[in-house]
Amino acid sequence: MAAVSPFQAPAPSRVAATVWGAGLAAYIVATTGRTSLGVAGLQAVERFDISASVLSLFVVVQLGVYAAAQVPVGIVLDRVGSRKVIFTGALILAAGQLMLGLVDTLPLALVARVLVGVGDATAFVSVLRLVPAWFPSQRVPLLTQMTGIIGQTGQIISAVPFLALLLGAGWTTAFASLAALGVFVALLVLAVVRDHPARPSRPARRSESVQPVGTGAEVPAAPVAAEPTRVPISAVVREPGTWLGFFTHFVCLFPTNTFLLLWGVPFLTAGQGVSTAGASSLLTLAALAGVVTGPVTGYLQGRHPLRRSWLVLGAVVATIVVWASVLVPTTPRPVWQLALLVVVLTVSATASNIGFDFARSFVPAARLGTATGLVNVGGFVASLVSIFLVGSVLDVVRPDGAYTLADFRLAMSSQVLLWAVGLAGLLVCRRATRRRMAEGGVVVPPVREVLERLRRPRRRHG
Structure with missing residues (x-):
């Protein structure tokens, strides 16, 4: 079996699902908090008397704080466990939402968003740490994907009930309600979530290696101690599998975040001539596509763990090709081509979660939180840089803001710089990771050998 968290024992599936569900509820509320200001943009401009460009500062603050907090949160997570981190984070997020609902000046609103960012930063990595502690290793890749997909339903809460409350009852009531929701999930986590199942009666030995289905080779699993051991952070930093996860998240997430968080709607409306309703429909399609692509990606990475990097490379290449097909022509693209773009961007986002699976496979369980946080930094740092690059180019070529398709x-096209960096890092780290695996007796066979083995039975039967 694969590596698991310390003290893992077989857990009843209903109990495991309940623990995961409570953590997932906290992540959904965190996603709601992250996206709530996005649907309240017009009201925020009026309340704080700011311009649209200043409003974008809220996005930068949110992502910046989220990214900066990942490694510190991961370190704390390894020390105190998911339950305490999620509980504390939910309360911090609730305090930020309440503050945002009460203040009416920009500096205090930014402080409130910092609190929301810190609270948000605790949820995802903490829930991911619960999954290998409570579920069999073969289910972890799929549940990792499902955590990301289900967590994004927080966007629907922001777009529907929260927006309705905002328009009907006003700014303060709407954000105070989100604060109350945060307190509720904090209490739920305190009551339900436990960091791991009951401790076994005898110490666990070193974990067995993974036997991937259909690969004919074994992947060494991270060692599992019978008691929590002090693993230095340097062990995470020196592990090439950590950086393979980092660059996976880096290269796969930034194009999706750049599109969905800020520049997608302007590109579709001002650049491609799509109506606001049409742009909203395309973004909805992206959310629905994740319901399909996430489980499929999780199934494939679980069934073929030696070929996970090929899933990543395939998603990156597909995204680059489809973006090129949209950007090279000088005329607006048909709706079907734009729909294909948002679906491929969703595929890229789901592939980014494979980075967390790399961390789980190669990093000792005692430092899984730190490694997960470091992997998560990759995608959000790249997203910040990409959002900044796109905005900087637009400012240079069209300072008055009257953007055209050519702009x-x-x-x-500036995203190509980040694809180049991300792919280079991914390939270098993949080579280093495979070299480390070979030292442990696991050699990844070339693709041509795998294809040859698949053809042999046909030849014999022919």
Whole structure:
């Protein structure tokens, strides 16, 4: 079996699902907090008397704090466990939402968003740490994908009930309600979540290696101690599998975040001539596509763990090709081509979660939180840089803000710089990871050998 968290024992599936569900509820509320200001943009401009460009500062603050908090949160997570981190984070997020609902000046609103960012930063990595502690290793890749997908339903809460409350009852009531929801999930986590199942009666030995289905080779699992051991952070930093996860998240997440968090709607409306309702429909399609692509990706990475990097490379290449097909022509693209773009961007986002699976496979369980946080930094740092690059190009070519398709074609093309960096890092780290695996007796066979083995039975039967 694969590596598991310390003290893992077989857990009843109903209990495991309940623990995961409570943590997932906290992540959904965190996602709601992250996206709530996005649907309240017009009201925020009026309340704080700011321009649209200043409003974008809220996005930068949110992502910046989220990314900066990942490694510190991961270190704390390894020390105190998921339950305490999620509980504390939910209360911090609730305090930020309440503060945002009460203040009416920009500096205090930014402080409130910092609190929301810190609270948000605790949820995802903490829930991911619960999954291998409570579920069999073969289910972890799929549940990792499902955690990300289900967590994004917080966007629906922001877009529907929260927006309705905002328009009907006003700013303060709407954000105070989110604060109350945060307190509720904090209490739920305190009551339900436990960091791991009951401790076994005898110490666990070193974990067995993973036997991937259909690969004919074994992947060494991270060692599991009978008692919590002090694993230095340097062990995470020196592990090439950590950086393989980092660059996986880096290269797969930034194009999706750049599109969904800020520049997608302007690109579709001002650049491609799509109506606001049409742009909203395309973004909805992206959310629905994740319901399909996430489980499929999770199934494939669980069934073929030696070929996970090929899933990543395939998603990156597909995204680059489809973006090129949209940006090279000088005329607006048909709706079907734009729909294909948002679906491929969703595939790229789901592939980014494979980075967390790399961390789980190669990093000792005692430092899984730190490794997960470091992997999560990759995608959000790249997203910040990408959002900044696109905005900088637009400012240079069209300072008055009257953007055209030609402006967006040039600005969106700046993403090629991040693809180049991300792919280079991914390939270098993959080579280093495979070299480390070979030292442990696991050699990844070339693809041509795998294809040859698949053809042999056909030849014999022919």
